[in-house]
Amino acid sequence: MPIIAPMLSPWESRHFHAEPHFAVVGAGIVGLFAALFHKRANPAHHVLVLERGVYPSGASVKNAGFACFGSPSELLADIQKEGLGIALARVEMRWQGLLNLRAELGDAKIGFQPTGGHEVYRAHDPLYTRVREKFDALNDSLLPLFKKPVYRWNADGPGSFGLAPALKMATTDLEGAVDTGAMMRTLLQKAQSEGVLVRTSALVKAMDEKADHVRIQLADDTVIKAGHVLLATNGFTPLLAPELDVIPARAQVIITEPIESLQLKGTFHFDEGFYYFRDLGGAVLLGGGRNLNMVGETTTEEGTTDQIQNALENFLRDIVLPGKDFRIAQRWSGIMAMGTSSKAPLIERIGKRTTVAVRLGGMGVAIGIEVARRAVGSL
Secondary structure, eight states: OOOOOTTOOHHHHHHTSSOOSEEEEOOSHHHHHHHHHHHHHOTTSOEEEEOSSSSOOSHHHHSOOEEOSOOHHHHHHHHHHHOHHHHHHHHHHHHHHHHHHHHHHOHHHHTOBOOOEEEEEETTOHHHHHHHHHHHHHHHHHHHHHSSOOOEEOTTHHHHTTOOTTEEEEEESSOEEOOHHHHHHHHHHHHHHTTOEEEOSOOEEEEEEOSSOEEEEETTSOEEEESEEEEOOGGGGGGTOTTSSOEEEEEEEEEESOOTTOOOOSEEEETTTTEEEEEETTEEEEEEOGGGOTTTTOSSOOOOOHHHHHHHHHHIIIIISTTOOOOEEEEEEEEEEEOSSOOSOEEEEEETTEEEEEOOTTOHHHHHHHHHHHHHHTO
16 A cells, blocks of 8 residues: 555655655665666566655765776785685676666766776885786786786876876776766666656665565654665665674865866876875866774764875875965765675675665775666565
């Protein structure tokens, strides 16, 4: 039976307040794609997405817009920790995800730019020595997937991009950048056009699984009964399912005002991805520094701290824009999700009628569509 609220017309009751067969909590890249895929597979089903913000408001719209699959130092660290097979399977998921994202939404609609991706190193940093020693072996390992060498040393890169001159750089032509706002707006419109109902300003406060439905309570005390619920809440998952291995991780970001004669072009990683930067409309976007205070940044509270903001500005001054004046135009943060023992996404049924698809590890642009597809396929 539909939920009949006071003073509703039968049209409202039927089309907006009917009990959903499939409800998704979170209108990010995973949530919207999951709703879309379920609706395509089950056209007669009422599919509802519940989003806490007025618009999509999580990491999907707050990230830096990197269309990447992993820098050399990150991949080598993953191989050392988890083994070659697991690390390469994750790279394949990221690469296939990027291809499928572009095919599903279209390059023009998501602002995709094939800018190339780069990792920079201090010449005397032990990290550079480790990458240099294993560089050829890493390319050999990736050859079966990409059919050509992925990374190359770029001796002219630091100078041509205006970076600090004492840096070393590895480059791949296979990565790029997206406009995450355009991406999410396109995905939202696509899901709605194919029959998915999206309810915004709908903060879920509690869920209770019953024998024949899941009872969802919103912050305004509205109660919704759904046949099955998918949690696509990523870093905010501990607020609803604290028993899961999902650790929130805040990422702080700044963007400068436009820089005159900016040479920077592309997406860049530093220190195993703990710092990342790119050009954006003649300005520099820079995020990172979470490793300076891992405990403090393990939070679902959005905001910034003096410690990390100062570190980001110093990084701009020393590495990205040496000798240039700059002013900060905006500061913000987003909440990612990590695991204590694995970088793999968590796709798991946690009840007869409840599934989670979370823990994207800061790679939501690359793997979001694949996490959604696997989650829906597991139902």
